[in-house]
Amino acid sequence: MANKATADRAVKRDRFVYTDDDVIEKSFNWEQMRRLYTYMKPHNRELIPVLIVMVIGTLTRLGVPLLIYYAIDHIILPDTGSGNTTHLWLLAALMLGMYVVQMIATHFRIKQTNIIGQKVLLSIRSHIFTHIQKLSFRFFDKRPAGSVLVRVTNDVNALQDLFTNGVVNLLMDIIQLIGIIVILLVMNFKLGLAVMVTVPIMFFVSTSLRKKIRFAWQEVRMKNSRINSHLNESIQGMKVTQAYVQEKNNIEFFRQMNESNLKSWNRASALNQSFGPIIEVTAAIGTCILYWYGTHLIKNDAFTVGLLVAYSTYMAHFWDPINRLGQLYSQLLIAMASSERIFEFIDEQPTVSEKEDAKPLPQIQGSVRFENIVFEYEKDRPALKNISIDVKEGQSIALVGHTGSGKSTIINLLCRFYDPVEGRVLIDGIDIRDITLESLRKQVGLVMQDTFIFSGTIRDNIRYGKLDATHDEIVRVAKAVNAHDFIMSLPDGYDTQVEERGNMLSMGQRQLLSFARALLSNPKILILDEATASIDTDTELKIQEALKVLLKGRTSFMIAHRLSTIRNADDIIVLDHGRIVEQGNHEQLMAQKGVYHGLIQAQYRFV
Template structure:
């Protein structure tokens, strides 16, 4: 063993031992203890149904290739018994050349059919993988926020990437190849038993032994691959969190600790993979040993039968060829079974997500929401993120169309929760949220959210151009409309100062832009959507005072005629609101305009004084 390999193994061992002492903070997917069930595999194979017609010529090619493969050993018997060593004793070169020519033709046909089969099974397999990944991604986009609240992003990512990729071998060659091998095995068994029942039966006696040994490994292998998937999901979760939080890691000089933690997880993953791989490899030796025993029985008993003139030398050679062809498909079927085990582990995890129902779903009788006025009503709303821990206690708010409402309060008071319920990211435990008098649960989600604009404090900028990011609010918007929206929020000047203006490429999350610039783009995006209800969730928190003054002027015009909800701590943002609602621990403690609440000298006034003290400090 080289020193580098030994060093690597020592590192893995040490990291693994340290990992045993580590308390992982990432939520693992639940261990899957279900037995291997073919009903789930049939569900997986349903994705092949649209390509049934395309599979027919592939199956025909497979049958042609199998027939040629079964015919060639029979020609070997003819060549030996009738041409090389005939009963007359004289070699018949004419028959030998004829048999050789037929064999060459059969090999060419077999090669052509195999080429066709391999090419189109790969094409069809990739289409099936595309459909499965498309279905999975389409489904997870429909799932509610509660689904993402309890799962790290890496856990979701690994389902769409690793778990779907793990099915590629099964769909690209496993299914058709297993059919081919089953047909070949059936053909060989029938041929051997017809030619000489006693010799054929003697050779087949080892098959039950092989299946008894291999079946004992099935459960262990399946659980081993499930464990591998779980460990990979854990690594993906940690990677996603580490990359997202790289600034914090470097700011607190925790790179070594982060690396140690990752090494522990990586070592555990390596051990799980090695265990599953080692168990997988046991199929090969089992088949090879069984094949060797079968070959020994064939020549030992075959020699006895030749001696008693029950079979010919050519028949024994033909038997040997067929027995050799018998163990190859069994070996491949063992590999396909391994693919099925991997597919089972992955498909269980994929279907776990596909079977997940949105907690906020559309009712069958939900109707599209026509153009709204903007009246909003929260009627005695009770809501809880976790059962038994209410976040809102009987909240009731009536907002007339065109009014601006400011929500203020300490962190955790329920401000963002009210916004989440209005967008129907969650449903209340009790109570009703209405828009224009309609319960929003009776409205289709697309028609509701298309008329509610949302600007968050943590602005998300997609990779692409500035123009594409603004157009995300309305995909059919013209370039002129994009420019007008940018001008309205005073973003036009800074955009034009960029190297390519509106066509400037920005990276994921807009890292080339300042926080304030990203916030201005989010304003332009929301305003381009022209919503009837506009929500500003701490939307000016990352903008400097000079820029905020410009935005305040723009908002006076842009909010006119729209219902708006503003979550903000800055006095300049909320003092002009028609009504200010003060929340504390999920309850409304004060309500009124700025002047009225100041005169009341209550909680709101205390918040304002605290802000002034902070700014003057």
């Protein structure tokens, strides 16, 4: 029963959680390939010597069978006397020279195409990462982190074969194929047509596999993305998993995902490899036709032994490029599946974007006004309903209310992480939609409850608020928020390396670092989103003293439940289900004995 429940859970998550990774039901899109080529276009000049060397190598490859034909028909079979051996040695030396040229050309081509291919992948990876930085919160709200990660890593890496050798090999194989066809038809037109009659049949059979192969590789990419998403979730939630003793269920869920991915890969690989046998069977039929019809022509003196040997050599070279073109098509199918997913992200437009004529926000005084704000995360489910707030510069505003009342939404709109459906947000009388995002967020400091600490040193994490800050400035803000003492108690002080997300630090210590980071940026508007929720009472008292100095002259918005954090606010706004139900200072609201009074009384009951 437990295994069945786990399986059901896997199926449900597989169907409903990762909706952005469903198989894309589109026909093969050459426009997609053209877009991929735009990343290679800047390197066209680097390809010129590669193409020249490739043509030289192809011509030498095509010339060898002609030397064999000449040696058999004009030197070996005819009785030419003592000059026979000398001519053979000359031809052998010429053939050896051609093989040396081929070897050098192949080495140069492979080396250069790999260099160019890696540069192209660098451009694609940089483009998608840069684009992701500009996307709005709504994009990340509906996608797990692992799904985003796999686009930048696995999907880009899947294009490697195409760019490192696929494009150049395509040109080389086409030139070689055309050259062989022309030579075969010139040598004997009827025999040339006879041996190539199987080619259309081979293409007809392989065409039926193309759509299946493309969808199979799309499914592989999709399931690989889901595994990465689950891995990311499992690692971040390991404490919860172990706390609730769910390791076995987690392992079983991953096993099912892993096996499903393996089956998809095996199916795609099997379909992909089906091109090889088709070409081999076709080549075998063509060879049978060659020797059957060729010997018939020799008996009738319409053909020679040397031509037959040269013909058979060309036929061997004829099927090689066809086989490689089949493999290239497989690479195109893999690239198509990955490029669809990459361009899906690149084509995603920020829901919060700057106007073309957006101007930098000048140095602000700090007045803020919310005018008749209506906002919804999901259509027809408003999170804020006709909110109007007028904040003068230097005022401290506390936002209180039950979970889901709209407190954080107001903060998100002020930082312009989202745009309101109706109404507008003004800073110093300027609509924030008319200014650049960078200039807005540089003057707004944000300290969140879920503090994110980057891997690196303590100094680097504080300096994240101002990258050119001096050591003295960093120490000053650390002392202001009472973080200096605990930092100096660490092994290397400000140069102590912290792990990803700051796991070596306590929650309170991480919160103090986020305070220092925000204060270092010296914002005119400071936002504290449950910023003291993870700090013990003693530390909070120290921070309250520091904030009295640091908030002076700044407009501040505080989301908090602790009375000590909000009671000194100039104005307290009480929210309930997206509406303002009460507003005033602490004494006024307590006297009303309304919602705010009930929240404070409830807090005291649980203290």
